[in-house]
Amino acid sequence: MIVRGSIIIRYLIHFSFSLLLVFIPQVFAQEEESSCISCHREMGGDLAKPIELWHESIHKKNVISCHNCHGGNSKVQDMDAMNPEAGFVGSPKEEDVPKFCGKCHVAVMENYIKSPHWQTKKEKHPVCTTCHTAHHQQRATLELINEKDCSRCHTYERARKIRFVMEETEGSLVQLDERIEKLRGEGFNTQRLGDALFANRNEFHRLTHVLSVDLIIDRTETIRGDIKKVEKSVGSDEATIKRRKIGGAILIAFLFISAFIIHIYRKTLP
Amino acid sequence: MDEKIGRRNFLGTLVGWVFGLTVVGWIIPMIAYFFPKSKGEAENVFMDPSGNPIMVSSVLEEGSKTGLAFGDATVVINYKGELRAFSAVCTHLGCIVSWKKDEGIFFCPCHAGKFDTNGNVIAGPPPKPLPQYRVKVAGSKINLSKV
Amino acid sequence: MLKKIIDWIDERVQIIEVIENHLTGHMVPANLNLWYSMGSVLLAMLFIQFITGILLLIYYVPDVDKAFESVTYITNEVPFGWLIRRVHAMATNIFIAVLFLHMFSTLFMGSYKKPRELQWMSGSVLFGLGFLAALSGYLLPWSQLSYWATTVATNTVGAVPFIGDELVRGLRGAERVEQATLSRFFALHVIVVPLLFLGLVAAHLFFMRRTGISSPPGTMKEEVEKIPFVPHFALEDLKVIYFFLGILFIFVFFYPKLYFPPDALSPADPFFTPPHIKPEWYFLANYEMLKLIPNKFLGVFIQLAVALFLFFLPLIDVGSERHPLKRPIFLTIAILGVLAFIALTVLGEIL
Missing domain, CATH: 2.102.10.10 (Rieske [2Fe-2S] iron-sulphur domain)
Incomplete structure (x- = not known):
């Protein structure tokens, strides 16, 4: 009897899981898929690899899909999707990569082409994808500058200096970002603060693509001034949260004590 | 006996305060609620x-x-x-x-x-x-x- | 001065007599336990919902382009707006939780039996109404959470054979959740449901006054001592109400993320379904049941049957014995029912 019961339970659990698989996609399959993704996924292998990578990228998170960079007709289900006349560019030549990414990341490109990375006379020079990858781009952090990656081509010395002068500002950007996210969780409207911080962060990161320590130090002061402003605003909101919690604790204590007072008063009634 | 009545009266007053504070505690935020921060539309x-x-x-x-x-x-x-x-x-x-x-x-x-x-x-x-x-x-x- | 006003009124409409009859003169059994205060807690929560609801309505705009913005305005720019909104959202959870307690105690104490069948029936309609209020109010902030929870909830009705699709369209007022849906949910939430609540609560209380409060099972009616409702039992009620208010505000001040998860903080996007959309805890059992039963129609049908069974319970279970231990069959079914409900809820939460 017990054995049969456990079989039934196991069956039920198994069954509910398989149902889940059937049910959930039905509810959630609202997102439309581009022909790029559906075809390439079917092809498998190296041709499907970019999809997997893209799925984990910041571009996917911000709803930037294949055609936003590669052009073409993402709604057409045949080879015409890759018609060059519709602006399709498959895999850009290495020297065209900065222009390819620079379609959107304009100012980054402008700064990058001033940098030794681009100006170098050597035959092979690093482009955007060398550090940021081609499809697996992540939100940029200071970790991008590290000994392992930089010393693929040159010594780490200069990069270490750049990282060093960026560290403090970058640290406060990251920390502020977390604090703003916390405020949002508490129901604060952080749109303006978030935007201001993003603008600062963006300006700072753009600037570092020139790879000039002097330029970074020169501009850090202005940027830090702007960051301070955001920080002040965040701090005042955090103080508000604290005040609310103290008020709340007092109110809650009042309510429970009141319940107790009423309780003992009731006992004294005949 | 008197002590008991005194205790009851004291607690009764306390309960009155509880209700009074509750009402005030409700009404103050409700009135403030009607006066949102001005949007600073000025030039x-x-x-x-x-x-x-x-x-x-x-x-x-x-x-x-x-x-x-x-x-x-x-x-x-x-x-x-x-x-x-x-x-x-x-x-x-x-x-x-x-x-x-x-x-x-x-x-x-x-x-x-x-x-x-x-x-x-x-x-x-x-x-x-x-x-x-x-x-x-x-x-x-x-x-x-x-x- | 106050006495003069009261005398002036009393001279005309005999108000003191009414008070004597219904409050101080209203005698209730002295051995009522904590469970008997749940109704008063519900009334208090309902009162809070009416007040905070009206306040929110002052700034809320029922327009798909402006709803989220107006709610953001309330919580960020209006003094105490954040508090009013949190109380309105959290009091729903307390209301539904106490509603469960109220119903379970009535069930186990057999208080629904003759002559209190009408109380039970009006109560079970109020129960459904509570859920309807929660569901319709959920959409109004027009957040990602609102939008997708409503999309999934209205979808389930599609399981009804033949007219399912029409029903879904009827609920939404369109093919998908959009302005038409917001408008009708708004009307439902701010006028239809509250009016029904007022009428049914009045009926519920009227029935209670006519039949008198039941004494706990196991005591004979004649030997029960009586106490006046005001002040004795009213104080008991107030004590419990203050206790539940304390609990309400613990959540309001310290755990806002429980009822405003991240998805509640971004505006609705009809083209992006956030992962892990789940209904509120009180809908989980129904939700899980629909998922577990292979045939969608069967799932909806069983829920309907359970609801109808509960509604007609006093007409089905007609024995006069009220003590749960002396009703083994009933007790078994009731306990199994409650356990099944809890199990489904837990499953819904973890799966």
Whole structure:
């Protein structure tokens, strides 16, 4: 009897899981898929690899899909999707990569082409994808500058200096970002603060693509001034949260004590 | 016996206070609720970051100036002799747009958003047009007000 | 001065007599336990919902382009707006939780039996109404959470054979959740449901006064001592109400993320479904049941049958014995029912 019961339970659990698989996609399959993704996924292998990578990228998170960079007709289900006349560019030549990414990341490109990375006379020079990858781009952090990656081509010395002068500002950007996210969780409207911080962060990161320590130090002061402003605003909101919690604790204590007072008063009634 | 009655009276008063405080505690936030912060719709002088007003002449000469109004970055342009003012904060992610005189557009350096001379989006990811402000020239200063 | 006003009124409409009859003169059994205060807690929560609801309505705009913005305005710009909104959202959870307690105690104490069948029936309609209020109010902030929870909830009705699709369209007022849906949910939430609540609560209380409060099972009616409702039992009620208010505000001040998860903080996007959309805890059992039963129609049918069974319970279970231990069959079914409900809820939470 017990054995049969456990079989039934196991069956039920198994069954509910398989149902889940059937049910959930039905509810959630609202997102439309581009022909790029559906075809390439079917092809498998190296041709499907970019999809997997893209799925984990910041571009996917911000709803930037294949055609936003590669052009073409993402709604057409045949080879015409890759018609060059519709602006399709498959895999850009290495020297065209900065222009390819620079379609959107304009100012980054402008700064990058001033940098030794681009100006170098050597035959092979690093482009955007060398550090940021081609499809697996992540939100940029200071970790991008590290000994392992930089010393693929040159010594780490200069990069270490750049990282060093960026560290403090970058640290406060990251920390502020977390604090703003916390405020949002508490129901604060952080749109303006978030935007201001993003603008600062963006300006700072753009600037570092020139790879000039002097330029970074020169501009850090202005940027830090702007960051301070955001920080002040965040701090005042955090103080508000604290005040609310103290008020709340007092109110809650009042309510429970009141319940107790009423309780003992009731006992004294005949 | 008297002690018991005294205790009851004391507790009764306390219970009265509890109810009184409860009512007051409810009513104060409810009244305050009807008085939201004012939105600060008043006119605002267009100025540089250190708080000095930006002169009309400098906008006319240079074609455009970015400064502060309503506590945020604002751009005033000389469009065929007419002054036009917009929020300079890109509606996409908040970067500061700049006026490209040759192309006659506002351009956001972060993700290549473009806006026309009415603030409308013509290219790129921005979801909304740039808010435009009403311009009133007061002497050599520029007064802006929200539309 | 106050006495003069009261005398003036009393001279005309005999108000003191009414008070004597219904409050101080209203005698209730002295051995009522804590469970008997749940109704008063519900009334208090309902009162809070009416007040905070009206306040929110002052600034809320029922328009798909402005709803989220107006709610953001309330919580960020209006003094105490954040508090009013949190109380309104959290009091729903307390209301539904106490509703469960109220119903379970009635069930186990057999208080629904003759002559209190009408109380039970009006109560079970109020129960459904509570859920309807919660569901319709959920959409109004027009957040990602609102939008997708409503999309999934209205979808389930599609399981009804033949007219399922029409029903879904009827609920939404369109093919998908959009302005038409917001408008009708708004009307439902701010006028239809509250009016029904007022009428049914009045009926519920009227029935209670006519039949008198039941004494706990196991005591004979004649030997029960009586106490006046005011002040004695009213104080008991107030004590419990203050206790539950304390609990309400613990959540309001210290755990806002429980009822405003991240998805509640971004505006609705009809083209992006956030992962892990789940209904509120009180809908989980129903939700899980629909998922577990292979045939969608069967799932909806069983729920309907259970609801009808509960509604007609006093007409089905007609024995006069009220003590749960002396009703083994009933007790078994009731306990199994409660356990099944809890199990489904837990399953819904973890799966």
